[in-house]
Amino acid sequence: MDYADAVHQRGSIKTYEPDHNVSDADLHALFELAVRAPSSYNLQHWRFIVLRDPTVRQRVEDASWGQKQVTEASVCIVVAAKLDAHDDAARVYASAPPAVQEKLVPMIGGFYATNEQLKRDEAIRSASLASMVLMNAAVTMGLATCPMIGFDPKKVSDIVGLDEETHIPVMLVTLGKQRGEKPYRTERFPVSEVVTIDRLDGPALG
Numbered sequence: 001m002d003y004a005d006a007v008h009q010r011g012s013i014k015t016y017e018p019d020h021n022v023s024d025a026d027l028h029a030l031f032e033l034a035v036r037a038p039s040s041y042n043l044q045h046w047r048f049i050v051l052r053d054p055t056v057r058q059r060v061e062d063a064s065w066g067q068k069q070v071t072e073a074s075v076c077i078v079v080a081a082k083l084d085a086h087d088d089a090a091r092v093y094a095s096a097p098p099a100v101q102e103k104l105v106p107m108i109g110g111f112y113a114t115n116e117q118l119k120r121d122e123a124i125r126s127a128s129l130a131s132m133v134l135m136n137a138a139v140t141m142g143l144a145t146c147p148m149i150g151f152d153p154k155k156v157s158d159i160v161g162l163d164e165e166t167h168i169p170v171m172l173v174t175l176g177k178q179r180g181e182k183p184y185r186t187e188r189f190p191v192s193e194v195v196t197i198d199r200l201d202g203p204a205l206g
Contacts, residue, residue, distance in 0.1 A: 001140050006137075006139040006140050009139050010136055010138075010139045010145070011185065012183075013178045014174075015069070015178065015180050016074065016174065016176040016179050017176065020074050022074040022075055022175060026141060027050060027075070030141070034046070034131070034133045034134035034137065035130065036133065037126070038126075039125075039126035040122050040125070041086075041092070043085040043088060043089065043092060043122075045127055046080070046127040046131075047080040049078040049160050051076040051160070052075060054071070056159060057076055059155075060078075062155075063151050063152045064148065064151040064156075065151070069146055070148075070172065072176070073176035075176065077173040077175060078156060078169055079130075079131050079170045080127065080160075080162055080167045080168065080169055080170065081120075081126065081127040081170050082123060083120060083123050083168065085123065086109055086111070086112035086113065087109075093105055123168070124168075131147060131173055135173065143175055143176065143177065144175070144178035145173055148172040149172075153169050191206065
């Protein structure tokens with residue numbers, strides 16, 4: 001399956017075969033691709049918590065207003081964003097030439113350390129990019145996914161042990177084997193409506 005096919009076939013699936021198992025090996029293969037996503041300065045703000053325990057998943061379902069896909073999918077993944085990822089800069093650039101390390105590591109720290117909004121925005125951006133890679137990769141393995149923002153972030157954070165000072169939940173992603181027919185697709189706006197040249201009110205592409 002090529003990339004275009006995966007993009008066209010991906011959809012937000014909410015019904016799953018509850019007895020289907022996704023192995024640790026398959027999950028590892030998916031995450032190996034997800035962590036290739038881009039991030040600012042390659043700080044890799046994303047963290048993924050794979051929920052398997054039925055009790056934990058039931059608590060997350062309750063915190064997600066009873067959405068059954070949380071417990072019916074093979075796994076539910078909490079996508080978290082690391083707010084202090086700039087502190088990892090020295091590790092990220094450990095193999096870079098010394099001149100690059102001397103320039104970038106302190107610059108990255110200064111860029112993020114005092115800007116709380118930037119830290120939050122960047123963490124959410126990076127975690128979202130990785131999540132999209134994960135969902136498209138899942139299609140190529142015959143798996144379905146659904147990104148979810150319908151949950152109580154404080155409750156989910158408490159359940160999975162996120163310290164709100166350093167990590168925030170960005171979304172949940174359910175993953176498993178689709179059950180039943182694909183749901184209807186809502187309309188997509190045409191490229192000519194959403195892509196313009198040079199300005200928002202510029203000419204449409206094509």
